[in-house]
Amino acid sequence: MEKLNNIIFYNIDHSIRLYRMYAQKQLREHGFKITIDQWLVIKCILENPTITQHELSELVFKDNASVTRIVDLLIKAKYLEKEINPEDRRKFILHVTKSGEDIIKNVQEIVLQNRSKALKGIAAKDLETADAVLQKIIANCK
Amino acid sequence: MEKLNNIIFYNIDHSIRLYRMYAQKQLREHGFKITIDQWLVIKCILENPTITQHELSELVFKDNASVTRIVDLLIKAKYLEKEINPEDRRKFILHVTKSGEDIIKNVQEIVLQNRSKALKGIAAKDLETADAVLQKIIANCK
DNA sequence: TTGAAATAATTGACATATCAATTAAAAATT
DNA sequence: AATTTTTAATTGATATGTCAATTATTTCAA
Numbered sequence: 001m002e003k004l005n006n007i008i009f010y011n012i013d014h015s016i017r018l019y020r021m022y023a024q025k026q027l028r029e030h031g032f033k034i035t036i037d038q039w040l041v042i043k044c045i046l047e048n049p050t051i052t053q054h055e056l057s058e059l060v061f062k063d064n065a066s067v068t069r070i071v072d073l074l075i076k077a078k079y080l081e082k083e084i085n086p087e088d089r090r091k092f093i094l095h096v097t098k099s100g101e102d103i104i105k106n107v108q109e110i111v112l113q114n115r116s117k118a119l120k121g122i123a124a125k126d127l128e129t130a131d132a133v134l135q136k137i138i139a140n141c142k
Numbered sequence: 143m144e145k146l147n148n149i150i151f152y153n154i155d156h157s158i159r160l161y162r163m164y165a166q167k168q169l170r171e172h173g174f175k176i177t178i179d180q181w182l183v184i185k186c187i188l189e190n191p192t193i194t195q196h197e198l199s200e201l202v203f204k205d206n207a208s209v210t211r212i213v214d215l216l217i218k219a220k221y222l223e224k225e226i227n228p229e230d231r232r233k234f235i236l237h238v239t240k241s242g243e244d245i246i247k248n249v250q251e252i253v254l255q256n257r258s259k260a261l262k263g264i265a266a267k268d269l270e271t272a273d274a275v276l277q278k279i280i281a282n283c284k
Numbered sequence: 285t286t287g288a289a290a291t292a293a294t295t296g297a298c299a300t301a302t303c304a305a306t307t308a309a310a311a312a313t314t
Numbered sequence: 315a316a317t318t319t320t321t322a323a324t325t326g327a328t329a330t331g332t333c334a335a336t337t338a339t340t341t342c343a344a
Contacts, residue, residue: 005257009161011276016154018283021332035299038229054322061156066300068324073299087271090309090322115151118282122275127267128152129273134153140260141160163302177329196292208330210294215329231341232292 006061012134023114032107033077039111042079043072043092052091057084079103154276165277179204179260181253183196183212184221187236194233221245242269 023036040060052057057067073093074080079100085091096104110121119127158203160233165178178200186201187193213236217221218242221242227233237245 004266004273005261008261008269008273008276009158009257011273011280012154012158012161015279015283016151016158017203017331019151020281022283024332031291041232052322061159063302064323065302065325069300088310088322089309092323105178110260114150118279119150123276126271126275130272131150131153133264133268133272134150134157136264137157138153138160139259140262141157142245159301166302179330194292204330205332206293207295207332228342230292234293241340 019114019118021120023111026110026114027107028112032103032110033105034079034103037066038070038074038077038079039104039107041067041074042100044098045080046096046104047102051094052085053094056094074100147215161256161260164260165253166253168256171250172252175246176221176251178219179208180216180219180247181188181246182240183209183216184242187222188246189240189244193236194227198236199243200282245281 013096015091020036022059027034027036041056044056044059048055048059050113053071054064056062057064060067060071071082075082079099081097082092083095085093098125168179169176169181183198188196190197190201194210195209195218196206196215199205199206202209204212213222213224217224221239223237223239224234227235234265
């Protein structure tokens, strides 16, 4: 068991890295010029149109600094625009452009394929157990 | 989002990030000037004294480039030394210094505490299931 | 045996992670 | 109202991740 305690973190790390590499490779091979993290940020803004960068950082579990930089890159790539929030000039309103909406739509199918490929052959019950274990770890580390 | 929390990959990512942050914070608060990744690299060299950087990168799931840079930092920190392997001049022999051995020894207790804190309240059976699920994901993404 | 292919490590470029410090604005307190 | 505190976002510094290109060396094959 002491061994598993050691190995479990090793496997959590390994699995998420392999999944990200696989997912990123799929995007690249289909000609999409976007990273997994950038995709997630746009997706969250589309689903929460009034979200601030700080709220975004909590939602995707990234540092404020990372979000600032990802948003910058997305603006450079013309997937996003930002505008000072007149209600609170510390905040920004983030707008997804047409081109940003399009890429999310076009990438969606690949994302679903990636997930089902990665989870193939895993029983729903076991997946639920694994998910509960991960949530417990999350709670324990907070 | 299709309920972020319901997506296993989100929770895998979240859990490993929180665990790493927690573990890193513990190291910092106990005055150890070393990162989790650096700790892992030294530990692997101690356990595999003839390992090459390339083999190391496979063992810790990192890119060759990352390993090169981590090793560089560890040499700067005087935890490691390297020497060209006379058998094959493309390779290096990596030596852990006394100071490197010491820090691993001293950090060990904290690592164990971190793990047990993160896994507190999780049934052994569930942990095994979670581990099997992660291994399956790893296999699927290869 | 020599030229081609494979391997080990490095480097450059760029993206992301983390912490600390800073700026600007809003909210709370006195 | 003026001062203090809090909040949102940015920036700088450093570490790591990833890919592609490069160098040095070894191995393989014609």
